[in-house]
Amino acid sequence: MFDINKRPEVIQLSHGGGGKEMNKLIKSLFFSAFNNPILNNDEDAARLHLNGDIAFTTDSFTVSPLFFAGGDIGKLAIAGTVNDLAMMGAKPEYLSCSFIIEEGFEVGKLKKVVDSMVNEMDKSGAKIVCGDTKVVPKGCADGLLINTSGIGRIQFDGVSVTNIKLGDVIIVSRDIGRHGAAILMERESLALETTLTSDCATLWPTVKHLIEAKLEIHAMRDATRGGVSAVLNEWAMGSNVGITVKESAIPVCDEVKGMCELYGFEPFDLANEGTFLIALPEDEAIKALDIMHEFGCEATAAIIGRVSEDRPGKVILKTPWGSRRYLDLPQGELLPRIC
Amino acid sequence: MFDINKRPEVIQLSHGGGGKEMNKLIKSLFFSAFNNPILNNDEDAARLHLNGDIAFTTDSFTVSPLFFAGGDIGKLAIAGTVNDLAMMGAKPEYLSCSFIIEEGFEVGKLKKVVDSMVNEMDKSGAKIVCGDTKVVPKGCADGLLINTSGIGRIQFDGVSVTNIKLGDVIIVSRDIGRHGAAILMERESLALETTLTSDCATLWPTVKHLIEAKLEIHAMRDATRGGVSAVLNEWAMGSNVGITVKESAIPVCDEVKGMCELYGFEPFDLANEGTFLIALPEDEAIKALDIMHEFGCEATAAIIGRVSEDRPGKVILKTPWGSRRYLDLPQGELLPRIC
Incomplete structure (x- = not known):
């Protein structure tokens, strides 16, 4: 009854x-x-x-x-x-x-x-x-x-924001911006025909395998509030190196691209909750990617950038049209209560 | 200007x-x-x-x-x-x-x-x-x-809610109920002519000296939310002993007494934020009190009760009129946002 x-x-x-x-x-x-x-x-x-x-x-x-x-x-x-x-x-x-x-x-x-x-x-x-x-x-x-x-x-005591070396490559563990976009979608009650979900996940299983493989990881950070932009800028400043990222190499799914166009956000600035960046020597990058793909990471994990002497403390974005611009620390309100 | x-x-x-x-x-x-x-x-x-x-x-x-x-x-x-x-x-x-x-x-x-x-x-x-x-x-x-x-x-690994022994005495480190009464006073904007202040304080300096004196402390707990009533009940239940406290021995300042009368609270139920109870053998009680008085505690620190086989799991309050009643765990709303 x-x-x-x-x-x-x-x-x-x-x-x-x-x-x-x-x-x-x-x-x-x-x-x-x-x-x-x-x-x-x-x-x-x-x-x-x-x-x-x-x-x-x-x-x-x-x-x-x-x-x-x-x-x-x-x-x-x-x-x-x-x-x-x-x-x-x-x-x-x-x-x-x-x-x-x-x-x-x-x-x-x-x-x-x-x-x-x-x-x-x-x-x-x-x-x-x-x-x-x-x-x-x-x-x-x-x-x-x-x-x-x-x-x-x-278990592994080498990683630090100050430890990034010239010649390192930067790997991202999956396509970016999902958490921010998923929260925005819920909050705006968007009835999009989409399967977009947050990337929210525990990263330890993948990290554990990276450590066990004894890779020479210099820095490792999850791209939460402030997104990939914040991590890259903190690294460039913390290690006083220049970081150049190739926009076309950064994995972004279509749903996140769509949300960014709709609201005027950049995917680099959107929060993630299960996506991390690592910096390590170029000759270890393929091994790292193989481990990431085998243990928990999406197929979208990819090399997105390189560390050089160019413009120490700055992050440079190479656009698909061949131009170069600074990728700055995010600024302003962005999305409150994202996490 | x-x-x-x-x-x-x-x-x-x-x-x-x-x-x-x-x-x-x-x-x-x-x-x-x-x-x-x-x-x-x-x-x-x-x-x-x-x-x-x-x-x-x-x-x-x-x-x-x-x-x-x-x-x-x-x-x-x-x-x-x-x-x-x-x-x-x-x-x-x-x-x-x-x-x-x-x-x-x-x-x-x-x-x-x-x-x-x-x-x-x-x-x-x-x-x-x-x-x-x-x-x-x-x-x-x-x-x-x-x-x-x-x-x-x-530094001292003997204290536990389950460790209280028959024959122990209970000491309170100062007069009780000040934090709860002070918050109530502020919240109700009472323009009482009073100097009542919260007991809010760091207890480590006193505890350090008690530990250094190598006293055989069986239990130690600060009487925060739920007040002295909650601690005594948790101890009686945790160690399956009876605890008898003498109401006239429990130090309560006049301002707290007044607030309790005004609002119908019991001082035992009011929160404290710098007041603690210890349980230890009777023959160490005077030494403990001396240390407490010398290192940070108010002159009001006092023995308030004893541990016995009587009514295991229960706290008994002996009133000034010679009657005895159970002192229960506090119940109901009390004061929200006290801490």
């Missing part, structure tokens, strides 16, 4: 009060999903044993909408933090997770987000070992915000 | 875009204040070297108002996370810091918060080594939200 009085269960202020209701929510929803002995200890902090070089990172996620083609805030919150660790050559191990939930948020949606986090952690083996839950009154936060911080063990 | 067009500088969406404006904000405000070699590396994650047993914790701060008598969200964000580490017997070392800022937030206020964080970190020697900045459009978050996660080196 259809019961019109049956409303979905929602989060109430008491779920953040530090008392009975909060304990129940934490135990029944978070502990049971993230289940592991360190978390279940239920102390003020997780107790870990670590020896050696460690990477430590943090990210807050404010993406809107919470659910989008190719992912949701939960998948993003795991992939985003795990990827920051992977980009340091670190195996993601321990995560913290802090929820800020708006009063009235549906418990069913929260469960969906939590399931998505559990599913994404399987890709790297990382575990949530400590957490925090805050509930704020209606109007004080938009639905759900998540912070994840992460600890990883460094 | 008075310039009516001179408006305070505010945060704009472009400050969160991942491009030029964000880089400028991060370098000029955060890096210059939190200045240390690990943070200044400017990689995707901080690179640390750790050996041994580590505590790892996270907390998001949503306190409203952002500035209150005795502290602000910055002081709270440092003290709160550092205290979670200290309560594990860990020396606070490395912090992450993630800001979610609402478009239009005054840069001057953000600077005040950041200065407050720097000042509070001096109390424990902890350092912010990685961070994240998000800007959300007006209406999507209330002013400023901060997440801090922390890593500490465990």
